[in-house]
Amino acid sequence: xxxxxxxxxxxxxxxxxxxxxxxHVVCCIDKDQSKIDALRAGKSPIFEPGLDDLIARNAREGRxxxxxxxxxxxxxxxxxxxxxxxxxxxGDGHADLSYVYAAAEEIATQMRGxxxxxxxxxVPVGTGDAIEAIIRRVRPDADFAVVSNPEFLRExxxxxxxxxxxxxxxxxxxxDARAKKVMTELYRPLNLNETPILFTGRRxxxxxxxxxxxxxxxxxxxxxEMADLCEAVGADVQQVSKGIGLDNRIGSxxxxxxxxxxxxxxxxxxxxxxxxxxxxxSRVRLIETTVAINDTRKKxxxxxxxxxxxxxxxxxxxxxxxxTFKPNTDDMRDAPSLxxxxxxxxxxxxxxxxDPEGMKEAAGLLKDVAFKDGPYAAVEEADALVIITExxxxxxxxxxxxxxxxxSPVVIDLRNIYRPDDMRARGFRYTGVGRGxxxx
Numbered sequence: 001x002x003x004x005x006x007x008x009x010x011x012x013x014x015x016x017x018x019x020x021x022x023x024h025v026v027c028c029i030d031k032d033q034s035k036i037d038a039l040r041a042g043k044s045p046i047f048e049p050g051l052d053d054l055i056a057r058n059a060r061e062g063r064x065x066x067x068x069x070x071x072x073x074x075x076x077x078x079x080x081x082x083x084x085x086x087x088x089x090x091g092d093g094h095a096d097l098s099y100v101y102a103a104a105e106e107i108a109t110q111m112r113g114x115x116x117x118x119x120x121x122x123v124p125v126g127t128g129d130a131i132e133a134i135i136r137r138v139r140p141d142a143d144f145a146v147v148s149n150p151e152f153l154r155e156x157x158x159x160x161x162x163x164x165x166x167x168x169x170x171x172x173x174x175x176d177a178r179a180k181k182v183m184t185e186l187y188r189p190l191n192l193n194e195t196p197i198l199f200t201g202r203r204x205x206x207x208x209x210x211x212x213x214x215x216x217x218x219x220x221x222x223x224x225e226m227a228d229l230c231e232a233v234g235a236d237v238q239q240v241s242k243g244i245g246l247d248n249r250i251g252s253x254x255x256x257x258x259x260x261x262x263x264x265x266x267x268x269x270x271x272x273x274x275x276x277x278x279x280x281x282s283r284v285r286l287i288e289t290t291v292a293i294n295d296t297r298k299k300x301x302x303x304x305x306x307x308x309x310x311x312x313x314x315x316x317x318x319x320x321x322x323x324t325f326k327p328n329t330d331d332m333r334d335a336p337s338l339x340x341x342x343x344x345x346x347x348x349x350x351x352x353x354x355d356p357e358g359m360k361e362a363a364g365l366l367k368d369v370a371f372k373d374g375p376y377a378a379v380e381e382a383d384a385l386v387i388i389t390e391x392x393x394x395x396x397x398x399x400x401x402x403x404x405x406x407x408s409p410v411v412i413d414l415r416n417i418y419r420p421d422d423m424r425a426r427g428f429r430y431t432g433v434g435r436g437x438x439x440x
Contacts, residue, residue: 079115308410
């Protein structure tokens with residue numbers, strides 16, 4: 001099948017490359033000429049494990065192309081995906097749909113023959129109706145269907161998530177057999193893995209995406225609250241997490257205590273769901289509380305550093321390992337490191353940091369941070385080490401070397417990647433998250 005992917009950002013690029021790898025002919029379209037030039041030269045604008053090779057292979061074999069002008073690709077497409085950004089609108093938390101609506105207008109002028117217009121972007125309930133109205137207004141004669149097909153990609157594991165998903169959700173009108181046929185054919189390669197394809201109503205599909213992300217955000221926030229309780233009573237949150245995660249009704253995923261969630265999805269999607277519910281007159285107080293707790297938690301993490309160093313951070317040098325919101329990505333959107341480092345600096349500390357992939361992006365978001373070329377350079381002459389992101393290369397540091405390089409052997413491990421007893425046996429003053437601090 002022929003696919004036009006409007007938007008060559010994270011979702012559009014991963015989806016487009018994976019559809020091409022399925023054997024479809026895909027054109028990824030983006031207004032940013034420099035991005036398109038880089039992609040044509042074989043350079044991905046984002047870091048995602050395996051994506052460069054996937055793009056190069058499918059471009060070489062002629063199934064994946066890139067363009068700034070959408071006209072030809074849309075005219076030839078069986079399905080046109082809208083995969084543009086929907087950031088939180090400043091001031092009210094609503095999703096900014098201006099890019100989605102602009103894409104719908106452009107698609108309307110370029111469609112030829114029956115075309116399935118698929119919303120891949122995360123959008124509030126009812127957006128598909130608005131897209132349909134826009135296309136009808138611009139092209140009353142058009143033969144098309146509007147479908148919702150939300151993405152459930154985890155940054156750092158996106159290719160695997162696309163090719164071996166837990167499920168594919170497709171929102172389509174019950175009586176639109178042609179649209180169902182197109183979507184079934186697009187995802188036919190997943191039949192080998194017996195992937196469930198759940199056909200729902202369009203509004204149900206749109207809400208499913210928000211509901212999934214909100215639930216996962218609640219799991220993270222829940223275990224972070226339990227971590228605080230563990231510290232107060234002298235329990236170990238990792239054992240609590242294992243104890244409840246072995247219950248099949250709960251599961252172990254997203255039960256890892258830390259500094260709070262960030263990234264491109266959970267922060268904006270929970271805010272958008274809160275606003276959607278408020279507009280509908282049906283508040284989602286669990287989600288409202290989740291958002292508030294998470295925001296407070298990120299800002300409070302710097303207090304753990306000051307407590308470990310005796311409250312006064314004036315003149316102290318803090319080494320930070322990890323800047324991105326999670327490992328295996330270069331994404332800095334709503335990363336906890338932004339709040340933590342800003343708070344440390346406000347307390348008078350200087351910060352030196354290393355991240356394997358995120359420093360270029362972080363440099364535009366953080367001021368007066370000394371970015372280093374490796375983890376050992378980041379801890380040199382530091383009064384304390386703060387681990388914010390659990391990159392694999394931070395899990396097996398030469399701790400004797402780390403101790404020799406630091407001014408004082410103080411480690412605040414916000415991801416619990418080291419064992420407290422081991423660290424203390426090596427002479428470190430170690431602080432984790434929710435690991436029996438009160439008894440220790």
